[in-house]
Amino acid sequence: MEQHSYKELLKLINDNLKLDEFNENKKIFVLSISYQARSSISNAFNLNIEQTDKFLIYLFNKIFKFKKIIGLGLGKKLSFDKISNDIIESKFNSNNSNTNTNKNKSPILSSICPGWVLYCEKTHPQLVKNLNNVKSPQQITGLLLKKLTYLEYNSNPNYSNIKDYNNQIYHVSLMPCFDKKLEAAKLESDENNNNEIDVNCVITPKELIQLLKDENFNFEDLINEIKLDNNNIFDIYNQIAPKNWLNPIHSWLNYEGNASGGYSLQYLINLKKFYEKNYIHNDIELDLDFKKINGRNNDIYEIRLINKINNEIIGSSSVINGFKNIQNIVRKLKLLDSKSSSKSSSTATGVNNTLAARRKARMQNKLSGGVNLQNSSNSDENINVDPSKTDFIEVMACPSGCINGGGQISGPEGKIAKEWLNKVLEQYESIPMVNSYNEEDESITELNLNNWLTDFQKIFNISESRFYRVNFREPVEPPKDTTSIALGSKW
16 A cells, blocks of 8 residues: 555656666556546646646646656446446346356445445445445556556567566556545456456645645646647547557547446447347337436436336436445345345335336336436325345445545635536536447447457456456454444544
């Protein structure tokens, strides 16, 4: 964890700048930048997203001499597509043994938030079996970025000094949350069981500002220069990306969904594609649409994919942010888990009651259209929001999700926190979108992506497991004393 200190990073950068380009100890620094970090910096410096990207690229490339810089878009798409496929496979094949999904009809839980995962592992290990084990965009991007950069420099005769993947290709990830350091600290293993590091250092926007202050860096001069810069941002994205990166521009564009990444909505978008592809020729009438149903507060809600022909719920997902909401769903999931172990007759009765409740909810709900989800205000609908009955729960430890991560830049003294957060959210929502549910508008088609990924895995001899899967801590007997439970609850 020591290497994830911004002071340690600054020392490494300064030491590296003193070395000759072809010194055997020379590091190739590369950077990945999260959507939330871009939004936070954009708001703090009063820049738009394009200016913020230019600011960060100029700062790290020109000042700190980072060679490659990329957004998280490609890693994000690969992550939520794989998560979606896992849930769909589990939904239609309960005997699937290739994914870390639960077999007791409990919802599948996201594992993108390392604070939530750590809480499960330490305090509620019985829930670990419910966690989906697909890696986060941070980790997938790290693997892609380091491998492609290593290939580019290692195959160049002028860079014969670049031989150490782990330490000479030094990947820094700019993330909104301190807990992402814990995620990055987990070592990966290649096909020969050699340890590999895909993310060498995680820093947050808050730490970046402190780093620049420690260096007495003049913010205003660079900001003024960036505001006058007329260079095409898409050209900059292409120039700073690793060679052979799949459509670098798309790695800076955003996808439909909330400001934590939109995993809950993306599952339903992929489920919609699945139904339209597999059932369109089976004489089954489909008119599929999305509906968001609000919970008792802004940090809990459900999204449903509904066939408007017969008002059937095809699939559902939910979002839970913040520790208080997490505690509530944990209690429900543990209760559901214990019920699933009881007699089959009791289980059948419970399922029938659930179906009856959903039929009643469907009769009460008036469907609305579009991926741009409309909020529901009907109090009866709020009563019927129950994440424990959905296919998938997107769980984030921070209230309001990742956009409100602990590493984001705080507002000035006297600024109302809610207002400041809303401004950051506005910046996030201003990031141009990739139309993820209409492939005609998307230059990265599924075929192109699959072919590119297959070639990548062949070149580097990377298995499906190494590329996509994360290993969780082995379940142990949960703590029983109140002191241990209290300590484990504080992540």
